[in-house]
Amino acid sequence: MRFDLVDLKLFLAILEAGSITAGAARVNLALASASARVRGMEETVGTPLLVRSRSGAGATPAGEALAHHARLVLQQTERMRGELSRYGKGLKGHVRMWSNTAALSTRLPGDLARFLAQHPDVDVDLEERPSREIAPALRQGLIHMGVLSDVGDTAGLETRPYGEDRLMAMTPAGHPLAQKAGADFADVAALPFVGLTSGNAIQHLIERQAAQLGLPLKYRVRVNRIEAVGEMVQAGVGVTVLPAADAHRVAERMDVATFPLPDAWARRTLVVAVRSREALPEFARQALDALCWEW
Structure with missing residues (x-):
């Protein structure tokens, strides 16, 4: 099962914004590209991640699980970037x-x-x-x-x-x-x-x-x-x-x-x-x- 960071950021943005359209805009993706990424994630997992309706989009139980892990992964990624950047500024250990x-x-x-x-x-x-x-x-x-x-x-x-x-x-x-x-x-x-x-x-x-x-x-x-x-x-x-x-x-x-x-x-x-x-x-x-x- 493979997701890249763009997938994870997009999925969280969709949940926060309440729709695929608004979520795509938040991460600077075209709607067609965002929709394709969501379909790809759902095909990889083998179950729907979003509940789509006229009022917007929300997470299924599988989507809630993905959102939880996505937040952890993105937080750790930011922490890694911050730590590595300090080495470029002279940190030795x-x-x-x-x-x-x-x-x-x-x-x-x-x-x-x-x-x-x-x-x-x-x-x-x-x-x-x-x-x-x-x-x-x-x-x-x-x-x-x-x-x-x-x-x-x-x-x-x-x-x-x-x-x-x-x-x-x-x-x-x-x-x-x-x-x-x-x-x-x-x-x-x-x-x-x-x-x-x-x-x-x-x-x-x-x-x-x-x-x-x-x-x-x-x-x-x-x-x-x-x-x-x-x-x-x-x-x-x-x-x-x-x-x-x-x-x-x-x-x-x-x-x-x-x-x-x-x-x-x-x-x-x-x-x-x-x-x-x-x-x-x-x-x-x-x-x-x-x-x-x-x-």
């Missing part, structure tokens, strides 16, 4: 890197800042992803390197220790739980909870652990900033669990209490991982060495 939330909350931003300051001709494309997604991406060659928890499946990858991922409970100051000897995650999960918004990797981990205990979290509110979580806890809205770096930062500014969770899953080692250091391009090896001095 573009490092693709994924990191879990814990590393982004601790030393990784500082390490990358120092590396980028020393290498102005290298860019880093850094994305926050859960550890469970990072190792497969490395094996598939989607990224050059990743920072993740060692509890993930790192088989077949080269790894080096990078730090510790420790989770801490946070309660309002003077809360009885903060004074309870041996308080663990089960004690925290049983209380009204303040959480981060859906999609946050750490929040997903916390929810999964609570579910395994048979204690689905009783959210009172979910917010999108660590500072907002601290404000809610300080006001007595509920309790929460945060990476140690975030918990300490909040505790320095707000009237809250924190304590480390003793649960085994809440204390993990962070690692930097690659498929093969020797197979990396030179600029990516330089970035790797900046993170792990003794690779």
Whole structure:
């Protein structure tokens, strides 16, 4: 099945404009040429992509699927063009890197800042992803390197220790739980909870652990900033669990209490991982060495 970029742009233009005629005009094609391209796409797929009527044209279910993938392909194409154009302006390298939330909350931003300051001709494309997604991406060659928890499946990858991922409970100051000897995650999960918004990797981990205990979290509110979580806890809205770096930062500014969770899953080692250091391009090896001095 083959479609060129003109086909994809035309199809999206038809859906946005509501007719083949208007869509053809948007992409500067003659109506006859546009109609022939649509027929060719439908013949290739083997099913109609558009519902034609006197009022215009709309997508069939197959057309909706095509539109979805067309948007993704065109977005990636634009991203590729933008990245390649930077090489023509003197860029020597573009490092693709994924990191879990814990590393982004601790030393990784500082390490990358120092590396980028020393290498102005290298860019880093850094994305926050859960550890469970990072190792497969490395094996598939989607990224050059990743920072993740060692509890993930790192088989077949080269790894080096990078730090510790420790989770801490946070309660309002003077809360009885903060004074309870041996308080663990089960004690925290049983209380009204303040959480981060859906999609946050750490929040997903916390929810999964609570579910395994048979204690689905009783959210009172979910917010999108660590500072907002601290404000809610300080006001007595509920309790929460945060990476140690975030918990300490909040505790320095707000009237809250924190304590480390003793649960085994809440204390993990962070690692930097690659498929093969020797197979990396030179600029990516330089970035790797900046993170792990003794690779």
